[in-house]
Amino acid sequence: MTAHPPAETAADFSPDDDLGAYLLAAIDDPAELTGRLCAIESVSGNEGTIADAVVTVLEAISAGDGPDLEILRDGDTIVARTRLGREERIVIAGHLDTVPVEGNLPPRRMVLETGEAAGDEVIWGRGACDMKAGVAMALTAASALRDPIRDVSWVFYDHEEVDAALNGLGRVSRNHPDWLAGDFAILGEPSNASVEGGCNGTIRVDVTTSGTRAHSARAFMGVNAIHAAAEVLTRLSDHVAETVTVDGLDYRESLSAVGISGGVAGNVVPDECRISVNYRFAPSKSAAEAEGFLRELFTGYDVVVTDSAEGARPGLDRPIAQDFLTALGAEPAAKLGWTDVSRFSALGVPAVNFGPGNPLYAHKSDEHVRVREVESATRALLSYLEKG
Numbered sequence: 097m098t099a100h101p102p103a104e105t106a107a108d109f110s111p112d113d114d115l116g117a118y119l120l121a122a123i124d125d126p127a128e129l130t131g132r133l134c135a136i137e138s139v140s141g142n143e144g145t146i147a148d149a150v151v152t153v154l155e156a157i158s159a160g161d162g163p164d165l166e167i168l169r170d171g172d173t174i175v176a177r178t179r180l181g182r183e184e185r186i187v188i189a190g191h192l193d194t195v196p197v198e199g200n201l202p203p204r205r206m207v208l209e210t211g212e213a214a215g216d217e218v219i220w221g222r223g224a225c226d227m228k229a230g231v232a233m234a235l236t237a238a239s240a241l242r243d244p245i246r247d248v249s250w251v252f253y254d255h256e257e258v259d260a261a262l263n264g265l266g267r268v269s270r271n272h273p274d275w276l277a278g279d280f281a282i283l284g285e286p287s288n289a290s291v292e293g294g295c296n297g298t299i300r301v302d303v304t305t306s307g308t309r310a311h312s313a314r315a316f317m318g319v320n321a322i323h324a325a326a327e328v329l330t331r332l333s334d335h336v337a338e339t340v341t342v343d344g345l346d347y348r349e350s351l352s353a354v355g356i357s358g359g360v361a362g363n364v365v366p367d368e369c370r371i372s373v374n375y376r377f378a379p380s381k382s383a384a385e386a387e388g389f390l391r392e393l394f395t396g397y398d399v400v401v402t403d404s405a406e407g408a409r410p411g412l413d414r415p416i417a418q419d420f421l422t423a424l425g426a427e428p429a430a431k432l433g434w435t436d437v438s439r440f441s442a443l444g445v446p447a448v449n450f451g452p453g454n455p456l457y458a459h460k461s462d463e464h465v466r467v468r469e470v471e472s473a474t475r476a477l478l479s480y481l482e483k484g
């Protein structure tokens with residue numbers, strides 16, 4: 097396990113009131129910028145402050161030595177695009193939100209002594225890996241870009257980590273579909289600074305057991321819905337998750353209970369228990385097929401879908417994706433989490449995940465990203481945009 101940093105030492109990142117200027121001062125150093133972005137807490141639903149700061153950064157970039165940017169905003173989603181009249185356009189997108197903080201803010205810059213990055217300098221803290229490092233990569237590259245061979249649309253958006261209905265990119269695709277137009281999209285999601293193709297789909301259902309309320313001193317008069325949940329949990333723990341190969345990449349599936357609730361009072365046999373289940377399914381399956389699988393698995397119980405999002409096949413056979421792989425010299429792997437590659441694929445824009453950070457540490461309390469990986473990914477992205 098990776099050690100957490102000592103709590104009593106001074107903070108490594110100290111934002112001042114002018115957050116735009118605070119970020120801009122680190123624009124040439126994507127690892128430092130990652131830490132500064134992490135220092136601006138932006139759990140889903142709280143992206144306004146970081147979005148305002150990112151707009152300030154983009155305005156300064158547009159006024160600088162690189163191509164002018166047209167800056168557009170819908171809520172806390174920002175699109176900044178070059179208008180150089182190139183034949184093709186690349187969309188580079190990253191979400192600004194994170195999952196909830198878990199004692200892992202303020203961020204730290206430190207050398208890890210143990211774990212997968214032992215001996216490496218890292219930025220440690222909520223969002224470092226998923227995906228402030230990807231956002232920093234994009235901002236530094238946008239600032240350093242001078243003469244791209246394709247037009248570029250930089251996209252920074254809200255509400256990626258929560259219900260699909262709230263996703264900022266989804267909102268923009270409904271309100272202003274032209275803002276997302278492009279020939280190829282790169283999502284800066286953590287991929288070890290290599291390429292992860294496609295993504296698993298995700299579906300959440302509530303499985304409800306029912307019973308009959310009674311006084312718990314006379315439990316024989318009731319039927320306990322929480323006890324009935326044992327059978328649901330057994331079906332979950334007996335399930336053996338598949339690994340499905342799709343277009344040459346191995347998509348490992350997962351089926352997990354992610355929540356359970358029930359109970360009326362300390363002296364009442366409960367008549368209802370709800371188990372929330374999340375199924376991550378391979379992109380060869382549709383969300384409807386995933387739902388069918390869950391309904392069959394939980395035959396005999398009430399099953400309600402609460403959220404779902406289609407996966408995306410890797411699509412790496414497309415020439416534009418092949419060019420990107422060649423430019424990076426990358427050996428692709430499968431993306432096991434859900435990402436907006438799925439949305440771009442549905443819009444007909446081939447897309448891949450490419451960003452610094454080990455995805456195995458996304459959402460963990462010891463989330464971190466290697467400094468050298470943020471730097472190498474940023475160099476690789478810039479080189480691809482300028483030379484192909």
Ligand SMILES: N[C@@H](CCC[C@H](NC(=O)CCC(=O)O)C(=O)O)C(=O)O
Nearest residue numbers: 256257258259260298433434455458
């Ligand atoms: N609507 C979905 C959104 C979930 C998004 C999230 N994505 C990642 O963590 C990408 C990082 C990675 O896997 O490398 C996820 O998969 O949970 C939902 O609420 O489930």
